[in-house]
Amino acid sequence: MAVSSKEAEFLVACLCAGWCGTCREYQPGFQALAQKFPLAGFVWVDVEDEPEVADDIDVENFPTLVIQRDERVLFCGPMLPQLHLLERLIETFMAQSAEEALHYALGNAERAAWQTVANVRSRLPG
Template identity: 60%
Template sequence: MQYRPLDPGREFLVACLCAEWCGTCRDYRAGFEALQAHFPQMGLIWVDIEDSADHLGDIDVENFPSILIQRGEHVVFFGTVLPDHGLLRRLLETFAAQSVEESAAYAAATPERRGWQTGHNLRALLREA
């Protein structure tokens, strides 16, 4: 699995789920990793879904790049994004501006998001790996 060890002191986990064979992913990677400097409270990791398939549980990636954002144990976002670092930056700014309580409420606000809490908890999956 291609990820840096998770820093338990980081409130957010932001994972880009991609594949090395994907040209869009390869082009996106450097800009994704550069966002770490703008969001020190977030741990950004790159996960090659093919190399890590055994560790991803029920996470099903349908297109690239797919982003998973957790705040603590709450999955607040999972989905495909346009390969535009400015869009991801604004998304991260939005979640960073929420209180912990707002993020928890957001994570539980729809049936889809409630489903992410068990099937897409990447922190839990990485702890088990």
């Protein structure tokens, strides 16, 4: 059974738009990855329907992904719509210890800035 996005240790959020053909093509594979990683919470966020979730994230291209471990943002940015890239990134982050993830999340100025700007989990409804 999949865990809820709010409760899952790992959160994978895809920020897209309903009008985007690339997003529509990407969504079934994204949902399939959710089945492959049942302990992670996967959310699909239409940035036009739920602008408060994307908030200050600079969404320039679709899909834009945010990956979090608890409240720590590990990745925030556009990704080529190739699911094997996302799958490998999730596997890499899941293989890290909590301490490694913390060091990674704060490891440079860009990732440190994500912690306040890109915390999607804190803005999810419910």
